[in-house]
Amino acid sequence: DQQVKQNSPSLSVQEGRISILNCDYTNSMFDYFLWYKKYPAEGPTFLISISSIKDKNEDGRFTVFLNKSAKHLSLHIVPSQPGDSAVYFCAAVGGFKTIFGAGTRLFVKA
Amino acid sequence: SQTIHQWPATLVQPVGSPLSLECTVEGTSNPNLYWYRQAAGRGLQLLFYSVGIGQISSEVPQNLSASRPQDRQFILSSKKLLLSDSGFYLCAWSKIRTTGEKLFFGSGTQLSVL
Numbered sequence A: 001d002q003q004v005k006q007n008s009p010s011l012s013v014q015e016g017r018i019s020i021l022n023c024d025y026t027n028s029m030f031d032y033f034l035w036y037k038k039y040p041a042e043g044p045t046f047l048i049s050i051s052s053i054k055d056k057n058e059d060g061r062f063t064v065f066l067n068k069s070a071k072h073l074s075l076h077i078v079p080s081q082p083g084d085s086a087v088y089f090c091a092a093v094g095g096f097k098t099i100f101g102a103g104t105r106l107f108v109k110a
Numbered sequence B: 001s002q003t004i005h006q007w008p009a010t011l012v013q014p015v016g017s018p019l020s021l022e023c024t025v026e027g028t029s030n031p032n033l034y035w036y037r038q039a040a041g042r043g044l045q046l047l048f049y050s051v052g053i054g055q056i057s058s059e060v061p062q063n064l065s066a067s068r069p070q071d072r073q074f075i076l077s078s079k080k081l082l083l084s085d086s087g088f089y090l091c092a093w094s095k096i097r098t099t100g101e102k103l104f105f106g107s108g109t110q111l112s113v114l
Helices: none
Strands: A010-014 A019-025 A032-038 A045-051 A056-059 A062-067 A072-077 A086-094 A097-100 A104-109 B003-007 B010-013 B019-026 B032-038 B044-052 B055-058 B064-070 B073-078 B087-094 B109-113
Touching: A010 A019, A019 A032, A019 A086, A019 A104, A032 A062, A045 A056, A045 A062, A045 A072, A072 A086, A097 B044, B003 B087, B010 B019, B019 B032, B019 B087, B019 B109, B032 B073, B044 B064, B044 B073, B055 B064, B073 B087
Parallel strands: A010 A104, B010 B109
Antiparallel strands: A019 A072, A032 A045, A032 A086, A056 A062, A062 A072, A086 A097, A086 A104, B003 B019, B019 B073, B032 B044, B032 B087, B044 B055, B064 B073, B087 B109
């Protein structure tokens, strides 16, 4: 049973445009949500997070939106840059556990 | 600063052979420790986590086991590897959980079971 779902395996965006990565979850008890970025053959690195009591968190070009009623969150990257090309994982935290989605591969074309 | 070391980077093992992957964390004490696996084309699956020495929680029943003999050492083991054990194994740590602490990952071990 997948508690965190990223239904888009890949996304292609032109440089300078907005990238929107989506994530859905099923467990309403999650209290934190995070996004990680991963390059091939490396471990993921933390990008941005949001508490379940907030609906938006912004850090530079990255903004995460949370819609609790829909159990949905999204990551916006604007403007997108070629260096943003990577796999992005959505993750949800409940207790000691962090549950990850399957990831979305973002391609930013120059 | 804190660092996490994970080795080896790549490993090719025959079916039925044993496995031992080691992970150590430096620069912090009492970390929460985690083992994740990423199978080809799939997401990160939580295998084990530990909140203290000798305390191991298993998330997925399988032929893998984990141990935490010291505060900052986490070991993933198997007595007999299966083909399905192939994947990218990641060790991670976090500060003692308070409010959604982020994970810090090692560089991973690519395991191929042939």
